[in-house]
Amino acid sequence: MRERFVEWRPRIDEAIEELVPRVIDETYLGDFFGEATYQYQSEAIQAALADPLWNLLDRGGKRWRSVLFLVMIEAVGEDPAEYLPFACIPEILHNGTIIVDDVEDGAQKRRGTTALHHVFGTDIALNAGNAMYFIPLKVIDQNDDILDDGQRLQTYEMLTHELNRTHLGQGMDIYWHNQEAVSVDEQRYYEMCACKTGCLARIVSRLAAIVTDKPDRVEYRLARYAEEMSIAFQIGDDILDIEHTLDKAGEFGKEFGNDIREGKKTLMVIYTVEHASTEQAARLEEILWADDNTDEEILEAIDIMQSVDALAYARERAQDLAASARGHLDELDLESEAETDLQEFTRFVIEREA
């Protein structure tokens, strides 16, 4: 798996540069956005689009959505190199949502350094983030030699559907976040993850099936695999935040007890509120809701969660979801080396250490 990242990452970035070059000129603008009615200004678009986009991408990121897409193409028996431009779609969309999320959350940092809206200003950052919701769709139009009319229409309808659900999931998450009481149950938490995180992974899968013209059955199973893996990933992420807090690992990008300070309603919080005593549940809600927390309060919150074995419960659920995700792959007749990698992905998302 690791070698795939090494192999593909530079080629993915080249494909992204085809869509949004690091240096913008008027020829590119005319080609990509259509001939100007009057006159474009390339330096403005450089500053408003290319600079923020590449500033974020150059901070790192594994491009795992693109790599997952390419591995899926191989898994269904096709040549990933032929479909490289499509790998940009989920990657640019994802990075767009990151910029927007950081504005929504008033985040200070991203990938270890200043959040984009604090570097470029909220206006430039947000406009660039939103532009990144539409720029990658141009790939569909540009590749009408690979996709026939039916496939292009299917792609647009799929993206519209999944991006609508992404905003639904984000809405649910924000709503819970803005309430003191934990009003969400486990099923709704999974739904939120399935929408908010899962839909981008579903885009990866469904796109791989659509562009290679595979039957609905393949599209469905790959999408379910991606969705369940994403929920497992989200739970894994929340567990990691607690584990790192317990380790007080200062090197980790996040601050100490970040999720608790933010008041995040994680699966562990939901499970604890359902299983701890009324007093303990109320105390946990109080700590999560407070504007500021001392380090002692952070540890107290974790103690309450640990008293009902919430971490162990969350880890089990993540493992179940990852196993179920692998089950969807078993239903398909995939190319074996790529299938092994897809299975490895489901382990990586819950066993990673950062």
Place this chain on the structure above:
Amino acid sequence: MRERFVEWRPRIDEAIEELVPRVIDETYLGDFFGEATYQYQSEAIQAALADPLWNLLDRGGKRWRSVLFLVMIEAVGEDPAEYLPFACIPEILHNGTIIVDDVEDGAQKRRGTTALHHVFGTDIALNAGNAMYFIPLKVIDQNDDILDDGQRLQTYEMLTHELNRTHLGQGMDIYWHNQEAVSVDEQRYYEMCACKTGCLARIVSRLAAIVTDKPDRVEYRLARYAEEMSIAFQIGDDILDIEHTLDKAGEFGKEFGNDIREGKKTLMVIYTVEHASTEQAARLEEILWADDNTDEEILEAIDIMQSVDALAYARERAQDLAASARGHLDELDLESEAETDLQEFTRFVIEREA
């Protein structure tokens, strides 16, 4: 023309309610967003989507994009009532951009009262605004009895193209806004307007032509009409801001000298910087760039613009554009009553008083 607004506005709002009801329940969520994998939470979606959307729409707004769409449908000889759901597309898109723009600009007010992100919080408002970029696209999918596969594909490609250009225009505008020197010339100013304001009006026109299956020639002319009218509208808006400042009309939604305080690079500013003396141009740039302005500085800036007759120049350009917009209608064989209304639109945009 006025009676059309009276006739259509309630029906447009009914059509929008079909897409996003005022009261969200799980049946609607399942129908619109597809069956939940786990379980939706209607109260979260109510608070995160329906409430902010209707809060903004209920503040007023003429729904002129929807009305323009319906008049165009009539102008090309079809029955507007049959295409009502499509009228929601530009309207919801436009209101989404309003929410996002206000976050970008850090605006305090919208339509005479508190800006949405100050009512609901930046997180809820921004997510709702962005959701409004994708919700209306569902109309395409839902009306496959009216649109064949080719028309649906054309609609998606058209929207992708125009929404990409919208972000390009917004990027240009923000970039100029963030610079002290006026580095933009007239041609680029028109391009910015054509992209930022014009693309949504182009969506109105092109959609009307596509859904009624009219030839490319009709789509092209209607789009050019809408584009030029939008630029005229934008210039008219900037002239109004100055005129109201001179009248010190306190009732007007905007503050005294709003555009000058914001440092907006309007056509009048561009023309003045090109035609005034170096000292006067520098003084105008200085006033525009300052964090705060006294009322005297506002009037001084206007005096500098008046010294080169910038307002008269801008008014002439707006009239030329409106006349040219009407010229595109003459090239088409339109239903006469609706054509008269379309012509009236181009006068309204530069002769309105608020």
